Amino acid sequence: MSLLQHWLESLDYDYQILPTCTHVQSPRSSCRECIDHCPEQAIFFKDGKPFIDTVKCTQCSHCIVACPVQAVEGFLPKRTVENNRLIVSNKDVISLKELLVYYQKQVTTIVFKDEDASAEWQEMIKSANESLCELGEAAFTIQFDKAVEETEQTMTRKELFSFWKKDVKNIAKEMAPAKWRFNQESLNLIKYYPDHQFIDFSLNTSACTLCKACEILCPKACIHLTDTHFTVAPEQCSNCSLCEDICPEQAISITSKISPVTQVNYWIRENACVSCEENFKTLDEDEHMCHACRKKKEFLFMQ
Template identity: 25%
Template structure:
């Protein structure tokens, strides 16, 4: 996005990096491989899946519970949401005092899950180790049911996983919009589209990349982070003929008589 749109200021990966290994330049972010922890947090916030050569953490689980060993750095909420939906995880089995970061992550996750009307997670204590008093040694618990896996990354994957709920909504100032259609043409997710006589926004597809707001020449659109049920917004416009240049144009205001170009030229320059 930063490469194609010079005005774009997306810093999702920069903000997610716990060690500031990513810096955003004028054209593209740069990753310092010496500082990078390969934690994968940046993968879960990128709206366009632009990051490569980084993999999410492989974690172990049994049934619906994440089990040890745990990473020293706690996972992001974005990753835990994918574990919730992709593998049906509903609990973490660990000593709370030993992993305070994980406790905070689960607490933050539960706040998000309540907003999504989804079941929350629990933190379960590890089962006590059985002792064979006859042989005087610990018996290892069976690991036949323990599996290892990763989850899908990126906001696109999260949109597909939680298809009934949207994370972003479009706000439009119809008094400023010139109905040029630039926002729909740059939307790679096809959340914005031009249909006959209207601009349509599907919140289920939006990843919050904000490219539509960046290219809008009059700052009439913006993407707001808001969790709600998916909905289809339709902004109908009117086709008219410009009083000055006689060309067809679109507007939301039935009282408008001149196209956006003629409105920007004072003293009737285009009429001449």
């Protein structure tokens, strides 16, 4: 083992929430994925932002996997991978996202060290295989081998780091010592299945005012507005729901759904306002009053 590897193994670290967290980007974010998936209740809100209690945290990695924008930094726990086979036990059920990522890294067989799979594992495998079917992939191969032993090939922190991002020495040239972390971006599921999208995007064109808040705050840069089009790249969306949360008109709806990539494109029109007679942009061809005049009319009606 090189001095670099010894040094890497000796580093201590704590999980932490990065500034890319949707709650840091906007107080209107409703995301609770890290909190809801933490078995130790080690994540809490303070001043509207999530923090990790490092005393309670057991570094189980559930929060890292759950975060839709990869805003939790830390290492995943060790896994055993031998000859493209993932060795597991009923004690630790691996998440759907992690299984789908492993699958694209050619780990297509799950081997149980137990006589059978627990009900929780059976449900997870069922979900994974259903997702793989929707993604046009074959199902996981399931094997049972009580005699299988964890050998030197068990993935330690160093080995797991190398599994996800192989050239450690090149990384060392680019990163300061304080930055040694598991690359949580490797859990960005959408990049492993570029021909599919994991969400369905719906826009109420009558309600949208083209304010561009969704475009500005989208962590994955899925939404683009030009003078003539409102376009969405759904294959880039990781379902953080921030656009849905911050839309002042509640015009956006995001639902989980796997399907082949379908670009979303809305035509932006320019109409003349019947009230102020100024031209304005709209997605609704039947709208003939600008947003400002419409709001003024609603306000006067309420008085």
